[in-house]
Amino acid sequence: MTTATVSLGASVSSQSRFMQLALAALLGTFIIGFVGFSHIDAVHNAGHDNRHSMAFPCH
Amino acid sequence: MNLFRNVVFIAAITGLVAGVVLACMQAYATVPLILKAEVYEQAEGGHSHDHAAAPADAAGGNAMSSAAPAASNTMSAATPAPAAAAAPAEDEGWAPADGFERFAFNVVSNVVTGIGFALILVAVSEFAGGIGNWRQGVFWGLAGFAVFTLAPGLGLPPELPAMPAADLTQRQIWWVATVIATAIGLGLIAFRKSLPLAILAVLLIVAPHIVGAPQPDSFETPIPEGLHHQFVVAVTLTNLVFWLVLGAVVGVVRGRFTGTATSLRDSFA
Numbered sequence: 001m002t003t004a005t006v007s008l009g010a011s012v013s014s015q016s017r018f019m020q021l022a023l024a025a026l027l028g029t030f031i032i033g034f035v036g037f038s039h040i041d042a043v044h045n046a047g048h049d050n051r052h053s054m055a056f057p058c059h
Numbered sequence: 060m061n062l063f064r065n066v067v068f069i070a071a072i073t074g075l076v077a078g079v080v081l082a083c084m085q086a087y088a089t090v091p092l093i094l095k096a097e098v099y100e101q102a103e104g105g106h107s108h109d110h111a112a113a114p115a116d117a118a119g120g121n122a123m124s125s126a127a128p129a130a131s132n133t134m135s136a137a138t139p140a141p142a143a144a145a146a147p148a149e150d151e152g153w154a155p156a157d158g159f160e161r162f163a164f165n166v167v168s169n170v171v172t173g174i175g176f177a178l179i180l181v182a183v184s185e186f187a188g189g190i191g192n193w194r195q196g197v198f199w200g201l202a203g204f205a206v207f208t209l210a211p212g213l214g215l216p217p218e219l220p221a222m223p224a225a226d227l228t229q230r231q232i233w234w235v236a237t238v239i240a241t242a243i244g245l246g247l248i249a250f251r252k253s254l255p256l257a258i259l260a261v262l263l264i265v266a267p268h269i270v271g272a273p274q275p276d277s278f279e280t281p282i283p284e285g286l287h288h289q290f291v292v293a294v295t296l297t298n299l300v301f302w303l304v305l306g307a308v309v310g311v312v313r314g315r316f317t318g319t320a321t322s323l324r325d326s327f328a
Contacts, residue, residue: 008065008185008317020063021182028070028178035171037231045154049161050168053081053089055208055217055294057230 066181069312073181074174077305082169084300086162088293092286093219099281100221173305176203181309183242187250192314193307200306202245208298210241210264214272217294219287222280225273237267 035047036056044051044058051058155164180203181190190196211234218224240263247260 008062008069008189008313017062021066021185024063024066024070024178025182027067028175028182031171031175031178035168035175039227041152042154045152046164047168047172048154049085049090049093049165050172052093052217052219053085053294053297054172055212055215055298057215057224057227057234058218059220059224059227 062185065316066178066185069309069316070174070177070181072312073177073305073308074172075170076173076308077177077301078170078173079166080304081173081297081301082162082166084297085165085169088297089290090162090165092290092293095286096219096221096282096290099283103221103281173301176207176302177305177309180305181313184309189317190306190310190313193310196306196308196310197303198306199309200302200304202249203306204299204302206238206242206245208295208302210267211237212291212295214268216287217291219282219290222282222287223275223277225275229273233267233270233272237272240264240267 034043036051036054038044048058155161180199184190184199190199214237215224215230215234224230244260244263247256247263251257
């Protein structure tokens with residue numbers, strides 16, 4: 001945590017590092033949005049029990 | 060894109076593990092309660108929902124898998140024919156058949172959800188130096204639980220089918236806003252050594268609950284309060300374990316990746 005060797009991809013520049021991490025977080029947000037928040041009926045029905053069990057707003 | 064690739068890889072492994080664990084817990088803890096609630100929902104007329112829960116006769120249940128996609132959107136409550144009672148598909152489209160298919164889709168949903176949350180967790184924690192081992196991961200998991208389960212759950216408790224709720228989009232907006240405010244608040248407390256910022260953090264965490272979550276017009280429901288309470292406890296605890304596993308597995312897998320753990324034993328140090 002204190003030295004550069006302990007971080008993932010230590011060789012990249014800080015700007016590139018920021019962009020890549022932000023991109024990863026964005027991808028995760030899209031995935032959660034699709035599984036948990038999509039209004040498409042088929043997606044809702046497929047993940048129905050998951051949505052209820054994750055306490056995502058449902059119906 | 061080396062870093063991005065590593066983050067995605069770690070998140071994929073972690074999401075797979077945590078998602079399968081969560082699906083197994085749900086199969087025993089939460090899904091049986093959902094099925095019970097759907098019986099009440101059916102008894103009430105089966106409106107506002109999609110699944111043919113626990114059809115009274117086995118024949119109806121077997122017929123459902125083939126009948127559901129083709130089911131017409133008749134909501135004829137006046138003529139409760141067996142077919143209509145077994146498959147109130149309304150106009151809600153395709154749904155997995157009860158039994159194995161439904162379970163399988165739940166596992167897939169959980170794994171995908173796990174990967175999504177893991178991506179967010181790994182990316183955010185890398186900004187703060189990364190999750191070094193499973194113990195740090197457990198604390199990150201606790202934070203994730205507080206942000207994604209506890210905080211939104213205070214205003215919008217886990218709900219069962221057939222429970223009244225306010226407009227879906229409004230609840231989703233409140234949910235997302237609460238998650239963001241709580242995450243920023245916890246981040247300020249954890250990573251900024253400043254009293255004014257800590258006070259701001261508390262305000263951020265409290266604010267969504269002062270605004271208040273969107274509430275339904277009426278709280279009337281056929282669901283017994285005991286069943287709902289059981290469900291709230293089950294959802295909260297399964298999510299707690301899910302987040303602890305998620306954080307811990309990130310710590311272990313990441314340790315293997317960065318080379319700080321030369322043996323698997325080191326990643327558990």
